Amino acid sequence: MLQFIVETTDSSGARVGRVTVRGRSFETPAFMPVATLAAVKALTQEELSQLGAQVLLANAYHLYLRPGVGLIREAGGVGAFMRWPGATLTDSGGYQIFSLARRAGETPALPGKTRQSRAAASRARREAFSEREAVEAQREAESTGSLMEVNDEGVSFRSHIDGSEHFLTPESAIEIQHALGADIIMAFDQPVGYPADRARAEEATTRSDAWAERCLGAHEGRSDQALFGIVQGGFEGDLRAESARRLTARPFDGYAIGGLSVGEPKEETFRLLADTAPLLPPDRPRYLMGVGKPSDIVRAVLSGIDMFDCVLPTRVGRNGTAYTRQGKVILKNARYERDLRPLDPECDCCVCASYTRAYLRHLYKAGEISAARHVSYHNLHLYLRLMERIREAIREHRYGAFAEEFLDEGSDNG
Amino acid sequence: MLQFIVETTDSSGARVGRVTVRGRSFETPAFMPVATLAAVKALTQEELSQLGAQVLLANAYHLYLRPGVGLIREAGGVGAFMRWPGATLTDSGGYQIFSLARRAGETPALPGKTRQSRAAASRARREAFSEREAVEAQREAESTGSLMEVNDEGVSFRSHIDGSEHFLTPESAIEIQHALGADIIMAFDQPVGYPADRARAEEATTRSDAWAERCLGAHEGRSDQALFGIVQGGFEGDLRAESARRLTARPFDGYAIGGLSVGEPKEETFRLLADTAPLLPPDRPRYLMGVGKPSDIVRAVLSGIDMFDCVLPTRVGRNGTAYTRQGKVILKNARYERDLRPLDPECDCCVCASYTRAYLRHLYKAGEISAARHVSYHNLHLYLRLMERIREAIREHRYGAFAEEFLDEGSDNG
Numbered sequence: 001m002l003q004f005i006v007e008t009t010d011s012s013g014a015r016v017g018r019v020t021v022r023g024r025s026f027e028t029p030a031f032m033p034v035a036t037l038a039a040v041k042a043l044t045q046e047e048l049s050q051l052g053a054q055v056l057l058a059n060a061y062h063l064y065l066r067p068g069v070g071l072i073r074e075a076g077g078v079g080a081f082m083r084w085p086g087a088t089l090t091d092s093g094g095y096q097i098f099s100l101a102r103r104a105g106e107t108p109a110l111p112g113k114t115r116q117s118r119a120a121a122s123r124a125r126r127e128a129f130s131e132r133e134a135v136e137a138q139r140e141a142e143s144t145g146s147l148m149e150v151n152d153e154g155v156s157f158r159s160h161i162d163g164s165e166h167f168l169t170p171e172s173a174i175e176i177q178h179a180l181g182a183d184i185i186m187a188f189d190q191p192v193g194y195p196a197d198r199a200r201a202e203e204a205t206t207r208s209d210a211w212a213e214r215c216l217g218a219h220e221g222r223s224d225q226a227l228f229g230i231v232q233g234g235f236e237g238d239l240r241a242e243s244a245r246r247l248t249a250r251p252f253d254g255y256a257i258g259g260l261s262v263g264e265p266k267e268e269t270f271r272l273l274a275d276t277a278p279l280l281p282p283d284r285p286r287y288l289m290g291v292g293k294p295s296d297i298v299r300a301v302l303s304g305i306d307m308f309d310c311v312l313p314t315r316v317g318r319n320g321t322a323y324t325r326q327g328k329v330i331l332k333n334a335r336y337e338r339d340l341r342p343l344d345p346e347c348d349c350c351v352c353a354s355y356t357r358a359y360l361r362h363l364y365k366a367g368e369i370s371a372a373r374h375v376s377y378h379n380l381h382l383y384l385r386l387m388e389r390i391r392e393a394i395r396e397h398r399y400g401a402f403a404e405e406f407l408d409e410g411s412d413n414g
Numbered sequence: 415m416l417q418f419i420v421e422t423t424d425s426s427g428a429r430v431g432r433v434t435v436r437g438r439s440f441e442t443p444a445f446m447p448v449a450t451l452a453a454v455k456a457l458t459q460e461e462l463s464q465l466g467a468q469v470l471l472a473n474a475y476h477l478y479l480r481p482g483v484g485l486i487r488e489a490g491g492v493g494a495f496m497r498w499p500g501a502t503l504t505d506s507g508g509y510q511i512f513s514l515a516r517r518a519g520e521t522p523a524l525p526g527k528t529r530q531s532r533a534a535a536s537r538a539r540r541e542a543f544s545e546r547e548a549v550e551a552q553r554e555a556e557s558t559g560s561l562m563e564v565n566d567e568g569v570s571f572r573s574h575i576d577g578s579e580h581f582l583t584p585e586s587a588i589e590i591q592h593a594l595g596a597d598i599i600m601a602f603d604q605p606v607g608y609p610a611d612r613a614r615a616e617e618a619t620t621r622s623d624a625w626a627e628r629c630l631g632a633h634e635g636r637s638d639q640a641l642f643g644i645v646q647g648g649f650e651g652d653l654r655a656e657s658a659r660r661l662t663a664r665p666f667d668g669y670a671i672g673g674l675s676v677g678e679p680k681e682e683t684f685r686l687l688a689d690t691a692p693l694l695p696p697d698r699p700r701y702l703m704g705v706g707k708p709s710d711i712v713r714a715v716l717s718g719i720d721m722f723d724c725v726l727p728t729r730v731g732r733n734g735t736a737y738t739r740q741g742k743v744i745l746k747n748a749r750y751e752r753d754l755r756p757l758d759p760e761c762d763c764c765v766c767a768s769y770t771r772a773y774l775r776h777l778y779k780a781g782e783i784s785a786a787r788h789v790s791y792h793n794l795h796l797y798l799r800l801m802e803r804i805r806e807a808i809r810e811h812r813y814g815a816f817a818e819e820f821l822d823e824g825s826d827n828g
Contacts, residue, residue, distance in 0.1 A: 037776070037777070037780045037782060038773070038776070039777055039782050039784050041782060041783055041784070042783040042784065042787075043784065044784060044787065044788070045768065046764065046768075066776070066779065066780060067751075067772070067775075067776040067779070070752075071751070071752055071772055071776070074752065074754065075754060075770065075772065075773070081770075081773055082773060083768045083769060083773075318783075337481075337485070338484075338485055338488065340488065340489060350460065354459065354460075354497040355497060356489065356495075358481070358485055358489065358495075359452070359489070359495055359496060359497075361481075362451070362452070362480070362481040362485070363451070363453055365480070365481075366451045366453075366480060368451060368453045368455060369455055369456040369732075369783055369786055369787070370453050370455070370456065370457065370458060372783055373456075373458065373783070373787070374458070
């Protein structure tokens with residue numbers, strides 16, 4: 001069972017605490033680096049330990065498709081498979097299926113088959129680091145937004161990798177996550193993209209609520225892994241409140257807020273968040289899924305959020321963009337060509353201790369793999385240090401001032 | 415000035431010693447990981463230190479074209495630029511110009527411009543890790559073997575990156591290497607590919623000899639960086655002997671054997687090596703350029719070779735092939751799909767201590783950057799441990815038996 005101890009709640013609403021599951025624990029507010037395929041892109045698990053990561057997120061959807069749950073179960077679960085000694089969480093696959101997989105019955109477009117797909121491949125490649133990453137980015141880009149065949153029973157979809165057909169239900173999504181064996185697993189839901197009309201949001205939310213019940217049923221009797229429910233409701237305040245009300249009436253170990261930061265205006269994100277978060281029980285961890293930029297995290301902590309995950313630090317890192325306390329450093333810019341300063345002169349990470357912007361720019365321009373590693377490392381260091389600073393500010397009851405100052409700087413909007 | 419101390423010479427002809435230049439030193443026989451663009455592909459300098467690398471090789475040709483010598487000089491030389499605390503050597507660019515650059519006056523083929531170049535790109539991509547690596551591999555593949563405009567003065571060539579025109583002479587090649595500031599720099603020569611008719615080999619060798627003299631002239635008065643001459647002579651024993659005789663009459667700090675292992679039968683390589691190496695002065699380091707597989711190194715040490723470099727451990731590593739003491743592990747093979755053993759059960763590197771073949775195969779199949787890192791790390795560990803075992807065997811006067819046993823195993827021919 002999951003243990004959650006709230007150590008301090010600041011007058012701003014921010015809180016600091018500790019989550020413990022199966023003997024592994026992490027401090028909150030926590031940032032979970034994203035290890036989609038049981039690896040944080042461009043980094044080793046040793047480096048993640050050095051960086052102070054305490055909990056990683058992996059994706060059940062991706063791991064189910066590749067390498068498959070059988071191998072990971074044999075290896076002792078996703079943590080043992082990837083040799084990660086800290087805590088782990090798997091996302092259920094709901095979000096991934098609805099955003100990445102393709103409509104059942106549709107033939108997957110292979111790259112290079114048509115003029116259009118070649119153009120898409122070219123676009124995707126410019127933004128992707130490796131050829132294989134590019135091919136998948138293209139497939140993902142093409143299929144984003146296409147709906148699966150979904151009914152109350154579950155979702156049928158085609159793999160974004162090989163076009164193979166699959167059918168997932170709340171029960172099988174939980175079963176997969178049992179086999180993957182993460183410490184925390186997520187309910188299987190149907191998220192809503194932006195924009196969404198009310199009817200669609202209502203249908204998806206009602207269905208997600210019924211599925212949440214079935215997930216709990218499928219999880220009954222398993223007391224080792226923790227199960228979180230996910231609040232949906234699109235961009236309708238009353239639907240979100242209703243979703244939160246129904247979910248919190250059930251004995252989930254924690255509560256996530258899903259379907260935000262998917263393209264809606266930032267003010268809407270934070271309005272919905274501020275309205276929803278207080279509806280969640282204060283004695284359970286609150287997890288804001290897929291968020292976000294450093295400033296988003298600082299802001300969301302004000303609503304009492306305890307857990308975050310986001311691909312940004314590693315994704316933009318692979319594309320040669322570093323977050324720094326003075327703003328973004330975009331290495332492809334010519335201004336860094338002879339810049340012999342570190343990425344961030346105020347940073348004490350080993351990348352900033354060793355390498356200059358000019359050297360990192362050179363590696364990036366030359367397509368060296370180590371460029372991706374260095375900038376991803378630095379960015380994760382910045383995120384994980386930010387979480388430390390956040391926790392410290394809350395412990396010292398000065399989080400409101402901390403957040404105000406941080407948000408005034410606007411350093412991640414550069 | 416370069417100091418070379420031969421500590422022990424074994425009855426087999428193998429010798430163990432130490433090279434010191436500008437306060438940096440490395441034990442011989444030494445393997446130099448290849449940092450073409452001032453980075454060993456997929457590894458950090460911290461990892462290279464952990465692995466016990468003592469000296470790295472960078473390429474003057476590549477660094478001259480990108481990022482250019484100005485930046486590297488400003489940064490304090492290639493070692494400071496890449497923050498490598500150990501010794502460094504730059505290859506002069508002779509080999510790279512003759513194998514990678516394109517004939518002056520020829521328009522560079524841009525990828526995707528013609529059906530033929532698209533096919534070449536596709537081939538190159540299958541073998542390359544990143545898109546950018548693929549584009550360059552294609553250009554390199556297309557231009558390999560095309561001759562530059564070479565005359566006694568120097569070589570004109572077009573960059574394999576952007577098609578820009580350049581003219582290099584022995585003097586400018588040395589000047590570039592002065593600016594790059596490696597501890598050991600190489601004479602600028604004209605290598606001969608395989609097969610080569612005698613007339614061509616003779617012309618290139620005579621020219622290389624004249625250039626060697628001019629390199630020494632350009633280096634006169636610079637007592638900090640060490641300069642090595644390079645024996646050429648194609649595949650003609652008498653030309654190689656003549657080249658060695660003329661070079662060794664000149665005060666080079668060390669002597670390299672170039673133009674071997676470029677496609678000729680292995681027996682020819684080792685026949686020429688065995689004939690040439692004894693002509694080099696025993697009190698100067700002997701460097702066999704671009705060689706090779708572990709078994710090639712073990713064999714060449716029998717001819718008294720002290721220094722090696724080769725892209726193999728990192729290149730095959732990026733392509734998912736691990737050298738092990740039991741033979742090659744080619745991760746794409748289905749047999750490793752559920753193999754929960756480390757790459758090499760006898761290996762004590764941190765990759766083998768942590769990750770299974772099944773996990774690494776999963777990363778490789780999924781195109782994860784960390785697959786390239788892990789296998790490159792393991793392979794370099796194997797190479798650098800092999801050099802330690804070689805030095806130990808020589809110190810203990812049992813190198814003949816060591817080599818015989820190693821070559822009987824044939825573990826790198828799998």
